[in-house]
Amino acid sequence: MFRKVLIANRGEIAVRIIRACRDLGISPVAVYSEVDRTSLHVRLADEAYLLGPAPSSESYLVVEKIIDAARKSKADAIHPGYGFLSENPRLAAACADAGIPMVGPSAHSMRIMGSKTGARSILLRSGVQLVPGTYRTLNTAEEAAEEARIIGYPVMLKAAAGGGGKGMRLVESEDQLKHEFQNASSEALGAFGDPSVYLEKYIARPRHVEIQVLADRYGNAVYLGERECSIQRRHQKVLEESPSPLMDEDMRCRMGESAMQVLRAAGYENAGTVEFLVDGDRKFYFLEMNTRLQVEHPVTEAVTGVDIVQEQLRIAAGDPLTLRQEDIRLRGWALECRIYAEDPERNFLPSPGVIGRLIEPQGPGVRVDSGVYQGWEVPIHYDPLVAKLVTYGSDRNQAIARMCRAIHEYRVEGIKTNLEFFADLLRDEEFTVGNLSTNFIEEFLGRRGSGVEKSSELFHAHAIAAALAYGERMRAPQSAKPSSMVSGWRLSTHPGGSAPRQGWKR
Amino acid sequence: MFRKVLIANRGEIAVRIIRACRDLGISPVAVYSEVDRTSLHVRLADEAYLLGPAPSSESYLVVEKIIDAARKSKADAIHPGYGFLSENPRLAAACADAGIPMVGPSAHSMRIMGSKTGARSILLRSGVQLVPGTYRTLNTAEEAAEEARIIGYPVMLKAAAGGGGKGMRLVESEDQLKHEFQNASSEALGAFGDPSVYLEKYIARPRHVEIQVLADRYGNAVYLGERECSIQRRHQKVLEESPSPLMDEDMRCRMGESAMQVLRAAGYENAGTVEFLVDGDRKFYFLEMNTRLQVEHPVTEAVTGVDIVQEQLRIAAGDPLTLRQEDIRLRGWALECRIYAEDPERNFLPSPGVIGRLIEPQGPGVRVDSGVYQGWEVPIHYDPLVAKLVTYGSDRNQAIARMCRAIHEYRVEGIKTNLEFFADLLRDEEFTVGNLSTNFIEEFLGRRGSGVEKSSELFHAHAIAAALAYGERMRAPQSAKPSSMVSGWRLSTHPGGSAPRQGWKR
Amino acid sequence: MKLEISSGSDSLGIEVSVSGNKGQIRIGGREVDYDCVPLPGGQYSLIIEGRVYDLSVDSDTDVCFVSGRRGSHRFRISDPRRLNPRQSMEEGHAGLQRICAEMPGRVIRLLIGRGDKVVLDQGLLVLEAMKMQNEIRAPKAGIVKEIGVEDGRAVGTGDFLLSIE
């Protein structure tokens, strides 16, 4: 097993990987940009090396700086996490050149799957069902429009080089296509360093179901059941679960077998995720393979009992996979809510800032993978993911109930989060019966009520607290303000219930 | 199901029960003594009622006050937790009189099992193997000495009315017996309101293994595997695990069946625990039955996936048990460390005080059931249990590794805790191979090294921090001290490494 | 002490005779017993007739923000004994709408020019923040009066972007 592993990432996933390292007796090494000097992942690591300024293009995305830090720390492996360089074959290749194993597939497998169009062409011959669309990348809006006419609207415009919703657009008309082509392409360039986009037929109200796979270099491979990730906003997953309410054992086997075919076609080693779209007739289509650790891997860990990051490290160290397919049994149910620094009341506008107060939930069936701490400032430069809140229950209802309870306990102040949004979503009947699709959130926002019920009891209680605090202030000397807060709390970051709305609209 | 449940307890277990209530849509009602006004369990409840002054004899142990609070809040059930009135048939009887169900067995079952001597006499006829000893309580030290002569030293002096190590003494000679009889009896009186003690033959280096059972009022019952609780100090469990490293499937079945016999003999309903001592030949003897929720129930929850507190509430509400014995399969391994406010460097002297800083561990396989929060003062009046740290892994090694990692992340400042003691214990080879007995800690303390290895690198780093902090102080104006702590932090509560030892010895 | 407390359109008279943590308070014409204890970190535990409120209270002169597990309120407090110098004067120009950045970010692309006629919901500019590109759309139809930013410009919260008349 490795002695020291460098984690080429930040935030909650860097913390997650640090934990897996410790569990295996590996010394974790962090890297950080200038604004991340006091980030949680730096605080929890054994060693930490500065990469550069805040923009990821000058820090977390610079292959050479990562390799340099690995050399300086004498790390004997690099774990890329998700995002950043995790699916970039250049890192894998540079690692191979430097003789430092990367925890993940080979550059070759990455290239095959990293090009969504390349993957599609290879799998054309495999018998795996694909979403209809283009098998090559499109250079201009005009070219795209031409293909779209063949496929038929609506179509999905997608980044050829990456997943996670970046550079992805649903397009319903040629006008819109021409308008969005540039946006998608520029977003793809920003996120993946590659502006290529391609088209897929839009499947109406699809479900997004994916299979987690593990494979070693000796030809052993297993799939760890599925995750339902249909609940997305702007093509970004926000709530995932395992198993899928849609699934039965037969469909799970068929989808798992398809995933294994994809895996073999890519000559794949390490952990990966094969994503499928499922249509209204429960037919499923290969969407893409993510050649890295997935954000939502904890729900699979909860129901299978397998630590996926530990398995990744073992596989990368050359250990043969000891899990066999017949050992993998899903027990219970797990949900994950992605807690973002964003304001659902203002169309989910990102809400960076200082976390004034933080109380995280605990207790049975609750796992929090957080990347923040009280008093720390969530920087504006990166994804606004604050934490992943995962609950486990013996069945779906218990997992949902525990999620509601955990959200009830969770308090994040100073920045806005989507916690209350989840509290409402989890009570939505379509959700509780498991009637999901990637259009879920849009439809939910439409039918969602005013949200906050007016309770005069609560209003009175809060008014009493306000009056008492006012009285205390009046009695206290001017210098001693009653608020004994940690640094950085600003009243102005609160939602301005009565503040005038500014002209921000999307 | 109940609408509102009053929790007649405090600390982490009250918090645990609040969570189970929320998971079932029940509104949780707290009760508190004067020093517990700002306790976590009060903060997390929907309602809270004052019982009385800090001493439990004037608050948590007063049946009438509990019933009054239940009436005032219109609670439709009372959960007693563990300790306090949980095994007191007077509460069960008062609940029955008041028409408010108590979450637990009947007063009748409690009386049978509550009297350890009574339980022993009833089971004499059941075929369950008992530890040799007296079947009646002993009134005087002389009477005890007489019986001990028949049984043969060493013997265990035990409280007839309760468990948890209170009023329990290992006695090796008649002199010692006469000396300890009063102490044990007075401790028993204080803890259970009953001074009765009895004797059992001391089994050398026994293991303590217990079976968790659940039974409804319709005759359905299951056992949820075992817990190994051999690691005790002064007859108090400090680290528990499930499964037991000693156990195989055959022994588990036989012990489970014995537990079911005990359950039937007591006409038992709700959750209970049947404790056994196991001798060097893996023969097991019935020790006692705890007619309540057990502190260490989370390890069973982790490996079985069953929420024991939710089951308790369902059973008490009259729901039939839906679990069948064949559904119960242990998966993986779980450990629990009881984090106490105590100083292992000073013979585990309790260490109440203000928690200056608190960072609790998170991430995969970690569950924290805490009863405290940062800035809160741990009162001197109650058990010094701060939190239960539970880890789960696919096997024992992974559970241990995760426990080590969780302890590494855990920081409690302002009071002393046994966290570092656990860090050492978990690395002990006898522990890692699972060679356990109730003498484990005593033996471990004997072979344990000086503990802290001297690292000049660490010494230098800490000295640099001290120098920089000093420099910062010298530059800062006198009024602005650099420490921006939450209230109540006192330097004097730190371990006085160089402070003169006072004449405190046990 | 008599106070007038309002949140949005709701308003309440409160009369409090403060004496330690516990006391009686007159609210909306009713007497209630309260027990309010400060917690570490600027929070309060309030118990009213058995009900528990675990609250964060942040106040600044005559504005008070109270948040708990079941929601939050922003109050404006009027104390007849004191002058309330701050009066709401947040009225904008009748026809002019100033559009400001609601968060820090970078202007990726301006989609309009000064003097352009825009319709409701038309894209005005693309702002990138936290790795997401957001299109800022017109909150009303009109003419672009003024533009305060250019492509590539970093903006902070509240920075003026452009105005429509």
Next chain:
Amino acid sequence: MKLEISSGSDSLGIEVSVSGNKGQIRIGGREVDYDCVPLPGGQYSLIIEGRVYDLSVDSDTDVCFVSGRRGSHRFRISDPRRLNPRQSMEEGHAGLQRICAEMPGRVIRLLIGRGDKVVLDQGLLVLEAMKMQNEIRAPKAGIVKEIGVEDGRAVGTGDFLLSIE
């Protein structure tokens, strides 16, 4: 700034030219680069040659307590530029040993009387704290000189219990 820092019997000379968070420090005759950033809540993140130390630092004039994930040290700091008025004067009487309560509790039972002769480890009194009864034993043989408590008496940390000569 030159300092002499000691912990127990270990002592070190440190020379620091403070200039912001980063700098060089001379410790034990060696120059090292450090990067020390204050965190919320009185903690510090210190990085020395890549190694991370996540520390709590609490200081009071010339005493400093530093604790981290791998252990803790209590330092005494001597600054030649300043007077160090506090000198250790914690010597007890030669033959007299005062026994004080190390934690708050209640005296359940005195097991000896004034003038009694006690042997090493003999039980002196039973103290209850946090629901556990602890027997306080004699740290040395001698005569009970003075008793400062009686049965049932509540005691606080540091309160005098009895003395043995």
